[in-house]
Structure formats: structure tokens, C-alpha cells
Amino acid sequence: MDLIAAVPVLIAAVISITATAGLANRRWPVLQVLDQPNARSLHARPVPRSGGLAVLTGWLVALLLISVLVGLRPELAWLALAVMLVAAVSYWDDRHDLSTRTRLLVHLLAAGLLWLGGLRWDLLGLPGPLVPLPQWLALALTLLYLTWMINLYNFMDGMDGLAGTMSAVGFGALAWLGLAGGDLLYATTCAAVAAAAAGFLTGNLPPARIFLGDVGSSSLGLLAGGLTLWGASAELFPLWVGWLVFSPFIVDATWTLLRRAFRRERFWEAHRSHHYQRLVLAGWGHRRTLGWAAVLITAVAASALAAVDMTTAEQWQLIGAWGLVYLLIHLRVGLAERLQRG
Template sequence: MAESALGLGLLALVAVIGSAFLVSARLTSFLARGQLQWLHVLDHPNARSLHAQPVPRTGGLALLSGLVAGCLLGLLIRGTTSDALQAAAPLAWLGAALLLVATVSYWDDRIELSRRLRLLVHLAAALLLWLGGLRWDQLGLPGAMMPLPLLLALPLTLLYSIWMLNLYNFMDGMDGLAGGMASIGFAGLALLGYQAGDLTYALCCAAVAAAAAGFLTGNLPPARIFLGDVGASSLGLLAAGCTLWGASTGLFPLWIGWLIFSPFILDATWTLLRRARQGERIWDAHRSHHYQRLVLAGWGHRRTLIWALLLIAAVTASALAATRLTTLEQWQLIIGWAVIFVLIHYRVGLAERARPG
């Protein structure tokens, strides 16, 4: 970026972060007190829960309001030049997909829609990402950027988008965890976009990070409000869309995005595969994610959350550093993190076996 553009970019980032955080935090506080009864939806404890009392689950509305406020301000600052409008095209497609997911998720929070209807909407949202050019169309591994044929790229894009959307919902089961992943992970994506010179991408991701941080003001343990399906599913779609956006526009290879969200991707995927292998109904409520097992093993919410956020911060920092590494060093980084995640898996098992009684 030129010096003047750099200054404008920093100003825009500060404005977007401030507006998204303030709107989200204020609405989070407002909704946590149950001020709007027609929006008031409670999350009652169930077989999956780690909480004992009903908690409002409308925090996703506050987060999305902060996100919209931040993005609109960013677009106003960017202006209506042809370059700015062209750069914002992926954001328009992502916004359309987000509107679909947020709408069906909001009603699911209120009246519990059928899985088939939710899946059809998730598929439609994934198709919108594809139509907007947010695609998994390259192999995207260190030293292997081979283009993928359409017959492979399309189903991979759809599966990746739908899985990210749902796994984020699965992982939203502990105070502060989903919001913390979003705050740190999207901040990392914003930095990657800013370093690559894509201000629109950086502003969008910064708005998500700031809105999630605003939501955390009411969601850190003991939480006064939850994301609900409208918040968790929306963050999952944004994680898929923004990683595909960054990869498809050449800001970073897709594996960098996977690394940032690897704590969620690996926990959810491993848990689903293990439950499927054991013949369990994978869509039923449960408490067998690694973070849930640590809480139940006696670590408690705060200790588990602190270590989870440290892990998320570490993988995000590694992803930022990876763009400056050689291909060999990038593979070493991936292998190193694979070993760490295996050790974490065994550490969780040790914590369970050491639990009194």
C-alpha cells in the first residue's frame, strides 16, 4: 500500500473495529437482561449442556448487528469507486449467504426447525458462496497449488462450507469458546488481508473479530448470554466464506485458513468420526468434545477456556508466520502442530482418568 492508502486503511480499521465492538457489546448487555421480550429465547440445560440454569441465547443477534454496523461503516469509508465496488463483490455474495443462514437459524432457535430444512438452507448458502467465486478450486497445500477440476472443486466447496457451518455450532458448548475463536481467528484473517493489501477483506474480518469480542463481554464464564444457533451457524459460515475468499483471491493458501480454525475443525471432526464408529447418532446432543470432557474432568470452565484460547492464539500466530516460511518449513510447521494435537488428545484422556471417583 502507498503511504496515503496505508493511513486511510488504518483509520478505516480503527473505525470498523470500534463501531462493531460497541454495537455488539451494547446489544449483548441489552439482550442479556431480557429487555426485548419478543426476542427473548432461553437455552434450557440438556444432555449437551455444561450450564445448569436457563440462559438467553440471542447473543448472535447482537454479534450480527455489530458486524453489519462495522461492515457498512467500512464500505462508506472505502467509497464507491469502481475498484472499491469490485473488491466488495465477494462480500455481497457472503452477505447474501449469511442472511439465509441467519434467518433460518433464528427461527430454529425459536421453534426448532427440521434438520432437512436447515440442511437445504445450508446447501443454498454454500451454493451462493460458490457463485460468488468463494471456492475451493486449488489443492492449496504447501508447494502444491494444483488447480482442481470443476467436478471436484464444486462438491469440495459445498462440503467444506456446510461442515464449517455445522461444526462451529457443535463447538459452541462452553462459555467464551466460540466467541474467543472468532475474535482471535478473524483478527488473524484481517491481518493477513491487510498485509496482502486487500482492505475490503481486512475490514470484513476485523468487523467479525470486533463484533465477537463485543459479544464476549456477556459470554465469558459465567455467561449471561449465549450465541444461539443464529450466532454459531453464522460464524461457521463466515469462517468458511472468509477462508475461501482469502484463498480464491490469492491472499493466502487455503491451508492457512484451516490452521487458524484447526482447534475447532479437528475437535469436531474427530468427535464426529469417533461417535460414528461407535454407532452413536452423530446429530444427537452429547458432551464428548475435548473441551467438554476437560470441563467434566474437573478443569472447570475458566481453566479450560484459558488453555483453549492460548491454543487458538498460538495456531493463529503460526498461520501469520507461515506466509514467510519456505515450503519445507511450512510442512514442518504442519507436522509439528499435528503432533501437538495428538498430544492434546491424549492429555484429555489422562485428565479424565485422573478425575476423582
């Protein structure tokens, strides 16, 4: 990465670290929102959940510098606008509890803004020939994908350090792919998110002193969806590679949703059914669960970086291999629960 372009990335990390410390130590009471423990929580004491403000402040300041030092494209402006919309409404939700319908409408509106900005799922996106999608289907898939990414990131942000680790490694991998493809603006934008997320981890590793809150998790979910679409539309990588990068979250959240829906449970309500939650409750604890999650996240990211240079047959083999790994993880979680019950 160009040394000048690295400046915004460094600043994103510094601002995030500083703001995380201030919010964790409750230096700015007007911004504080406390996460009270409940039957579905994995923590036992009230913890500030405004850490997403630190991540977003670091990234947005970096974005201003990036636009000056590297340049500005419409995609970046639309992405920033959509993220600020989701962040503002999510922060309000952290403080006042909005209805599910209101949140969903805002998420769809943010997804629509990215569509207007050219960030679209308009190709099939699987290994092999790229197949253009009809306009109506592309719009529907784009809205569905972005809305699901916003929400699944929120669902997966339930354990100390997990969302921060996924973001630091995941967006770091996207930055690497952007740099390899010669797109400095894209690479720097992704690297700034990764740096801000890494800065937040200084207060979020177990035992966490601060949580992301909806303002952080929802915004990072939109960034994950938007930046994978941007990378695919810029032909830096096929869309499925972006899915692979974030598959530790996508697979767990999607599998859990389908499982709960099949059981006719209220899948839209908070719960403790995700794999990471089940492992913590089975006696693994936050540190052990996060350690193995970090191994998985890093391995997936490394394979995604290698995937862009593979043949189509090798790419399908890679997808199949990871499918098997995720099946084994599911079985291992069930075994951990049975061992815990004796």
C-alpha cells in the same frame, strides 16, 4: 489499518457490546430465546441464547459503512446475503426447532450462494505447487467445506467464551493476513467480525450471561469458511493457512464426529464428547478449560501468520508439529478423565 477503515471496526464492537448487554439483561423480550439446561448441557440454569443477534448486528452495520468508506466487491455482497440467509433460518430454529434436513438444505443453499459469488475451493490448497481442481470436484468440496464449517462451529459452541474467543482471535488473524497482503476491504471485513465477537465476550465469558445460539454460531461458521475461501482466492494466503487458523475447532469437531461414527453412535445428535466438554466434565471447569483453549487458539493463529513466509519444507514441518500437538491434547484429555475417575 487506515484510520477511516478502522471506524466500522470500532462501531461493530460498540454495537455488539451494547446489544449483548441489552439481550443478556432481557431488555427486549420479543427477541429472547432461553437455553434450557438438559442432559447434554454444561450449564445449570436457563440462559438467553440470542447473543448472535448482537454479533451480526454489529457486523452488518459495519459492513454498510465498509461498503461506503472502503468499497464493495461482489464477494462481500454474496457473503452478506448468504450470512443473512443462514442467520434468519438459524434464529427461527432457535425459537421453533427445525428438522435436520431443513437446516442442511439451507446450509447447502448458502454455500451455493458463495460459490456463485466466486468463493470456491478450486485449488488443492496444500503447501507446495497449487494444483487446479476439476470444476465438479471444486463444487463438491466447496459445498462440503462450507456446510461442515457452519455445523462444526455450532457443535463447538458449547462452553462459556469458547466460540467468542475463537472468533475474535481467528478473524483477527485473517484481518492481519489481509492487511499484510494489501487488501483493505478483506482486512476490514474480517476485523469487523473479530471486533463484534470480542464485544460479545463481555457477556459470554464464564459465568456466561448469554449464549450465541444457532443464529450466532452458524453464521460465524459460514463466515469462517467463506472468508478463508475469499482470502485464498485473492491469493492473500493458501487455503491451508485458513484451516490452520481455525484448526482448534476443525480438529476437535472432526475427530469427535469420526470417533462417534466409528462407534456407531448417533453422531448428528447433541452430545458431550468434544474435548472441551470432556475437560469441563473431568473437573477442569469453564475458566481453566477456556484459559488453555485461548492459549492454543492464540498460538495457532500466531503460527499461521508466520507460515505464509516459510518455505514449503518448513510449512510441512509446521503442519506435522501441530498434528503432534493435537495428538498430545487428545491423550491429555483422556488422562484428565482417568484422573477424575480415580
